[in-house]
Amino acid sequence: MLLAVAAALLLVQGIGAILVYRAQRESYEVGMVNAAAFRLIAETRGPGALGRIARPGRGPFAGPPLRGFPLAFSAASPVGPREVRDARAEERLEHILADQEFPASEIVVVHRTVRTDPVARRNVLRRAAEHNSDRLAVAEKLNDHLLVVGIRQPAKDGWTIARVRSPRAVNLLLQPLLVQTLIIYLVLVGAVALILRRITRPLAALTRRVEQFAVAPGSVGQLAPSGPEDMQRLIVAHNAMEARIVAMLDEKDVMLGAIGHDLKTPLSALRVRIESVENDVERGRMASTIEDIVRTLDDILSLARVGRPSDPRERTELSALVASVVEEYEDMGDPVELGDTQRLVLELRSTWLRRAMRNLIDNALRYGTRARVTLAREGGRAVIRVEDDGPGIPDDMIEGMMNAFVRGDPSRNSTTGGAGLGLALARAIADQHGGALVLANRLSAAGTVEGLTARLEIPLG
Numbered sequence: 001m002l003l004a005v006a007a008a009l010l011l012v013q014g015i016g017a018i019l020v021y022r023a024q025r026e027s028y029e030v031g032m033v034n035a036a037a038f039r040l041i042a043e044t045r046g047p048g049a050l051g052r053i054a055r056p057g058r059g060p061f062a063g064p065p066l067r068g069f070p071l072a073f074s075a076a077s078p079v080g081p082r083e084v085r086d087a088r089a090e091e092r093l094e095h096i097l098a099d100q101e102f103p104a105s106e107i108v109v110v111h112r113t114v115r116t117d118p119v120a121r122r123n124v125l126r127r128a129a130e131h132n133s134d135r136l137a138v139a140e141k142l143n144d145h146l147l148v149v150g151i152r153q154p155a156k157d158g159w160t161i162a163r164v165r166s167p168r169a170v171n172l173l174l175q176p177l178l179v180q181t182l183i184i185y186l187v188l189v190g191a192v193a194l195i196l197r198r199i200t201r202p203l204a205a206l207t208r209r210v211e212q213f214a215v216a217p218g219s220v221g222q223l224a225p226s227g228p229e230d231m232q233r234l235i236v237a238h239n240a241m242e243a244r245i246v247a248m249l250d251e252k253d254v255m256l257g258a259i260g261h262d263l264k265t266p267l268s269a270l271r272v273r274i275e276s277v278e279n280d281v282e283r284g285r286m287a288s289t290i291e292d293i294v295r296t297l298d299d300i301l302s303l304a305r306v307g308r309p310s311d312p313r314e315r316t317e318l319s320a321l322v323a324s325v326v327e328e329y330e331d332m333g334d335p336v337e338l339g340d341t342q343r344l345v346l347e348l349r350s351t352w353l354r355r356a357m358r359n360l361i362d363n364a365l366r367y368g369t370r371a372r373v374t375l376a377r378e379g380g381r382a383v384i385r386v387e388d389d390g391p392g393i394p395d396d397m398i399e400g401m402m403n404a405f406v407r408g409d410p411s412r413n414s415t416t417g418g419a420g421l422g423l424a425l426a427r428a429i430a431d432q433h434g435g436a437l438v439l440a441n442r443l444s445a446a447g448t449v450e451g452l453t454a455r456l457e458i459p460l461g
Contacts (some may be wrong), residue, residue, distance in 0.1 A: 005192050009184065017177050032164050033089050033109075036149040037096045039162045043071050044102075069123050069163040078150040078161050083110045093149060106152040115142040120163050141165075202227030206235055218246040260301050267294055299421040302355065313347040318382055318458075321350055322375050325357045334365055339374035344382045346460050348433055353458075356429040356437075357384065359422035360454045364388035368451055377460070381435065384456040392441040392449035402427045402437060426456065433458050 089109040225232035329336035364371035368388020427437040435458040
């Protein structure tokens with residue numbers, strides 16, 4: 001907003017400066033032409049023949065003081081071989097002379113500096129020598145702007161030449177425009193900055209509050225309303241919405257706790273009762289079914305509670321945690337291989353992260369026969385890769401596979417998977433840490449699928 005206001009202000013000031021400069025330049029040129037006409041008529045006919053012509057320093061010219069040189073007469077035109085005539089000044093001078101009934105068969109006007117005009121230069125140097133002028137002052141006078149006007153009258157041979165000198169008008173408006181622009185910038189941009197700060201400070205606080213709530217709902221108190229009235233209303237509405245969400249989450253936790261308690265108690269009783277079953281095969285099937293129910297119930301409860309973890313983050317060496325999880329599978333004889341790892345230390349919830357890694361490795365073993373685990377730092381994130389040699393997942397199904405109760409094997413065969421909560425729980429744990437879970441098929445040089453790669457990304461900050 002500040003940049004937009006500053007750019008717009010700069011554009012407006014630039015346009016205004018150009019218009020004012022053109023008007024001032026026009027007035028400057030008119031004044032010099034009037035002064036040249038004044039000198040031509042006054043010294044040719046006498047001051048009484050001037051009529052309505054503006055005297056130097058009067059009329060439309062409000063610029064620097066003008067100084068003239070005596071009229072000169074020459075048989076040749078005053079225009080040099082490479083000089084450009086000022087057609088607009090010639091036309092203006094023609095009108096002035098016509099109004100004063102001063103005949104002129106030809107008019108020429110050129111612009112020079114005193115230094116480049118021999119007559120004017122000699123005149124300035126002579127006066128400087130007479131008055132013992134300072135060299136710096138003489139140099140400034142030699143750089144003054146000089147208007148050279150030549151007219152040829154019908155009854156006379158040769159040219160009458162008038163020279164009008166003034167300080168250079170290049171920077172007449174530079175200083176006032178800079179001061180004006182600086183004052184406007186300080187006042188306007190300062191006022192806009194204060195207004196924006198009053199608006200954006202509560203908005204930034206609300207943004208931080210939403211980010212905190214997204215990571216840990218209900219972990220901090222409500223945000224105090226501040227800022228303009230509409231911002232205060234927004235903060236009050238957000239506090240009310242947040243309070244309702246926290247109440248719903250608390251109610252959900254209570255309900256899930258009750259469900260877990262009410263279901264696990266009879267399941268524990270069933271474990272005891274099946275011991276009375278004499279058939280070993282039937283007793284094993286019953287025990288396996290109870291274990292599947294308990295495991296599914298644990299996954300459901302974990303998935304529901306992952307959004308509101310009760311344990312704090314701890315500073316953990318991630319490479320050691322990854323190696324310890326891989327060692328668990330190696331101790332059980334499972335084909336899990338630990339690849340390259342980097343030493344990375346960051347704050348995380350190790351219990352939850354172990355759960356996510358186990359789910360990814362279990363999927364790799366279940367569908368891809370083996371798993372390769374690596375850890376690397378990529379930019380500002382720690383990336384845990386779990387690769388398998390399985391058939392992969394169709395590209396249009398990859399995103400859906402990370403939803404709850406979605407399985408790669410739709411037959412619900414217990415030998416090929418559980419309830420379809422492993423990937424959903426792993427993604428929820430990655431989200432809990434501010435990261436992401438990304439699944440992608442690994443392709444060979446021929447374009448065929450060689451396996452699946454699961455990337456568990458966790459921010460280092």
